[in-house]
Amino acid sequence: MGKVIIPIGPQHPALKEPESFSVTLEGEKIVDVNLRLGYNHRGIEKACEERTYIQDIYILERVCGICSHSHSTCFVQTVEEIAGVEIPERAKYIRTIVAELERIHSHLLWLGVAGHEIGFDTLFMYTWRDREIVMMILKKVTGNRVNYGINTIGGVRRDISQELLKEILTSVDALEERTKYYIQVATQETTLMNRLLNVGKLSHEDAVLTGAIGPTGRASGIDSDTRRDDPYAAYDKVTFKVIVDNHNDVYGRTLVRVLELMEAYSIIRQSVQNMTEGPITVKVPRKIPAGEAFGRYEAPRGEDVHYVKSNGTEKPERVKVRAPTLANIKPVLKMLENYNLADLPIIVAAIDPCFSCTDRTLLIKDKKSNKSKIMDWESLRKYSIEWYKKRGIGF
Amino acid sequence: MATALFYILIFPGFLFLAVFGLAVEFVDRKLYARLQNRVGPPWFQPLADFIKLLAKETIIPDKAEKLIFKLLPFFALTSVVATILYIPIWGTEAIFSFNGDIIIVLYLLSIPTLTFFLAGWYSKSLFSMIGAIRALTQFFAYEVPLFIVVLSPALLAGTWSLSKMAEFYNQHPGYWLFNLIGFGVAVIVLLGKLEKVPFDIPEAETEIVAGSFTEYSGMLLAFFRLAIDIETVVCAALLAAVFLPFGLGLSPILGFSLFIIKVLFIVALISLLRTVFARLRIDQMVNFCWKYIAPISFLQLLINIILGAVLVK
Numbered sequence: 001m002g003k004v005i006i007p008i009g010p011q012h013p014a015l016k017e018p019e020s021f022s023v024t025l026e027g028e029k030i031v032d033v034n035l036r037l038g039y040n041h042r043g044i045e046k047a048c049e050e051r052t053y054i055q056d057i058y059i060l061e062r063v064c065g066i067c068s069h070s071h072s073t074c075f076v077q078t079v080e081e082i083a084g085v086e087i088p089e090r091a092k093y094i095r096t097i098v099a100e101l102e103r104i105h106s107h108l109l110w111l112g113v114a115g116h117e118i119g120f121d122t123l124f125m126y127t128w129r130d131r132e133i134v135m136m137i138l139k140k141v142t143g144n145r146v147n148y149g150i151n152t153i154g155g156v157r158r159d160i161s162q163e164l165l166k167e168i169l170t171s172v173d174a175l176e177e178r179t180k181y182y183i184q185v186a187t188q189e190t191t192l193m194n195r196l197l198n199v200g201k202l203s204h205e206d207a208v209l210t211g212a213i214g215p216t217g218r219a220s221g222i223d224s225d226t227r228r229d230d231p232y233a234a235y236d237k238v239t240f241k242v243i244v245d246n247h248n249d250v251y252g253r254t255l256v257r258v259l260e261l262m263e264a265y266s267i268i269r270q271s272v273q274n275m276t277e278g279p280i281t282v283k284v285p286r287k288i289p290a291g292e293a294f295g296r297y298e299a300p301r302g303e304d305v306h307y308v309k310s311n312g313t314e315k316p317e318r319v320k321v322r323a324p325t326l327a328n329i330k331p332v333l334k335m336l337e338n339y340n341l342a343d344l345p346i347i348v349a350a351i352d353p354c355f356s357c358t359d360r361t362l363l364i365k366d367k368k369s370n371k372s373k374i375m376d377w378e379s380l381r382k383y384s385i386e387w388y389k390k391r392g393i394g395f
Numbered sequence: 396m397a398t399a400l401f402y403i404l405i406f407p408g409f410l411f412l413a414v415f416g417l418a419v420e421f422v423d424r425k426l427y428a429r430l431q432n433r434v435g436p437p438w439f440q441p442l443a444d445f446i447k448l449l450a451k452e453t454i455i456p457d458k459a460e461k462l463i464f465k466l467l468p469f470f471a472l473t474s475v476v477a478t479i480l481y482i483p484i485w486g487t488e489a490i491f492s493f494n495g496d497i498i499i500v501l502y503l504l505s506i507p508t509l510t511f512f513l514a515g516w517y518s519k520s521l522f523s524m525i526g527a528i529r530a531l532t533q534f535f536a537y538e539v540p541l542f543i544v545v546l547s548p549a550l551l552a553g554t555w556s557l558s559k560m561a562e563f564y565n566q567h568p569g570y571w572l573f574n575l576i577g578f579g580v581a582v583i584v585l586l587g588k589l590e591k592v593p594f595d596i597p598e599a600e601t602e603i604v605a606g607s608f609t610e611y612s613g614m615l616l617a618f619f620r621l622a623i624d625i626e627t628v629v630c631a632a633l634l635a636a637v638f639l640p641f642g643l644g645l646s647p648i649l650g651f652s653l654f655i656i657k658v659l660f661i662v663a664l665i666s667l668l669r670t671v672f673a674r675l676r677i678d679q680m681v682n683f684c685w686k687y688i689a690p691i692s693f694l695q696l697l698i699n700i701i702l703g704a705v706l707v708k
Contacts, residue, residue: 004521006521006522006525007521012604013600013601013604014601014602025525028525028677028678115673116601117601118601118673118674119592119593119595119599119600119601119673119674120592120672120673120674121431121592122430122431122670122671123673125431125432125433126431126432129432189673191593191672191673191674191675192673194673194675194676194679195673195674195675195676340676340677340678341525341602341603342596342599342602342674342676342677343676344602345601345602
């Protein structure tokens with residue numbers, strides 16, 4: 001076999017969301033990768049401009065199915081900055097607790113997916129079973145398992161009762177016990193180590209050049225974490241370590257994530273301890289004064305960035321979302337160079353990709369004429385009918 | 396003629412093997428699920444899957460070689476069914492036996508892997524072709540250790556017939572304990588032959604979809620899967636006959652139950668092993684087989700040569 005181009009995606013078992021990697025292979029070795037985004041664009045930014053700020057919280061929460069709290073908090077914080085609102089202390093702690101619970105559920109989910117990608121389904125089943133503990137506690141705290149809907153402009157919508165706080169602490173203890181076991185598995189299991197060590201290398205220089213963020217960047221020695229560098233919510237009132245690793249490979253990214261879980265437990269414990277009684281929300285007018293702001297938030301996958309511009313009405317003029325995966329897409333192409341096809345799923349999974357968050361509209365040009373054309377719904381329908389008729393499928 | 400047909404089609408041939416194969420698939424899946432803390436499928440699930448696949452549309456790719464594409468599942472099936480006739484099930488007698496049948500058995504058992512390769516190759520799809528090449532690469536890595544460890548007990552017995560071997564170990568109880576290293580190697584190698592984790596590289600789901608079987612569907616896929624189930628039973632039966640030859644003088648019913656227990660024990664070992672490992676890469680697999688498995692199998696051979704000289708004379 002000479003050089004072959006195989007399509008990983010848009011539909012492929014390794015990818016949980018549609019995205020296209022055209023991989024050029026020489027035998028089993030990857031020599032070139034071509035990435036194409038744009039299969040999952042939903043026009044959320046545009047939709048936000050046509051809705052009020054309150055409605056936008058819920059639509060932005062649905063940018064991502066896993067880090068939903070990240071997007072809504074980031075947006076709410078940005079709007080609060082424009083409006084000049086300081087939210088109550090207790091609301092800050094509640095946001096922090098939910099944010100860390102979300103990080104736990106996201107990292108446990110990632111560990112399972114990583115196990116599945118390298119054919120270690122047992123790890124997948126175990127982590128997802130333990131993830132149920134944190135999902136149940138999230139459901140009790142917010143009412144929902146994924147899109148929590150706890151944020152509102154000026155605070156949070158639900159208080160956490162004293163009994164619930166105790167329950168959070170007991171489940172955190174249980175999760176910590178399990179996480180210690182997973183750290184042991186990740187650092188001692190031979191076949192797992194074989195598949196993770198020295199796979200998907202991204203040197204510190206390359207990581208800086210390509211702009212890797214979050215656990216991906218931290219595993220290549222980039223010491224940056226928005227929670228510490230630009231604290232929001234209650235992160236300035238708790239102490240925690242920023243996990244940085246110098247393995248530069250998939251193994252390092254795994255270590256960063258499992259160790260971050262331990263930090264998340266400590267942050268939750270401190271938040272529960274430091275929490276004081278008080279109001280959970282302040283009143284914010286429906287119309288946000290004109291202005292613009294730029295919000296940063298450390299989502300489980302890396303730094304999430306929102307930009308909001310207000311024109312003094314109850315609808316924003318512009319909302320811009322930069323989900324963490326978009327920043328980590330370029331490093332992936334660098335990581336894949338010269339590795340085996342067998343390493344591709346785990347290398348792509350190691351950035352914890354969320355393609356639907358990251359998707360952008362794509363302009364497709366005809367190769368010969370170098371022009372793109374716009375088709376409306378009717379002509380698109382006609383085109384598809386013609387396409388199928390040519391292949392002998394009639395309507 | 397009638398008895399020969401009975402042997403081939405009913406017992407211990409196709410029908411018995413199909414039923415037992417589906418049962419073994421259930422045991423494997425259920426055990427795998429329970430070890431992973433899942434509920435697992437009900438007992439009839441493998442049969443239901445088989446019937447469902449039979450009822451589905453069979454799609455053959457335009458570019459595939461149609462005749463070979465259709466014939467390959469049946470090649471795989473017939474070769475594994477034919478193998479059982481030479482393996483002693485209970486007692487020491489196989490249905491057919493002659494000096495050298497152990498080679499025939501190993502040869503027949505390598506045909507399914509070759510059909511997997513051809514199935515992938517003639518599908519003319521990229522994922523199948525990569526799967527096919529991987530299947531063949533893996534085949535060369537595990538087949539040599541498998542041959543060596545299966546032939547070592549025969550060397551000790553001084554015969555190349557499975558039935559004679561069973562007779563020898565029946566007369567010398569306890570001698571099978573000398574072959575335990577070989578049994579360990581054979582179980583590991585079996586994971587490669589049956590394409591189970593950590594050696595499920597040819598059909599690695601997250602990399603190449605389903606490897607050789609990517610383009611197969613409907614009835615053809617159903618028969619391929621049945622062939623793999625039967626291959627599991629036959630391989631386990633071969634291992635039971637070669638490495639666990641005890642309790643052979645029992646009455647037919649007890650002996651048959653013991654045979655079932657032996658096969659299930661080997662299948663349970665396989666389920667356990669595939670629970671605790673991650674999938675290796677093809678280069679790691681080949682390295683592992685030649686660096687560790689092949690030398691250990693040679694060690695077993697050496698032990699048996701020395702023992703053969705000392706004990707048997």
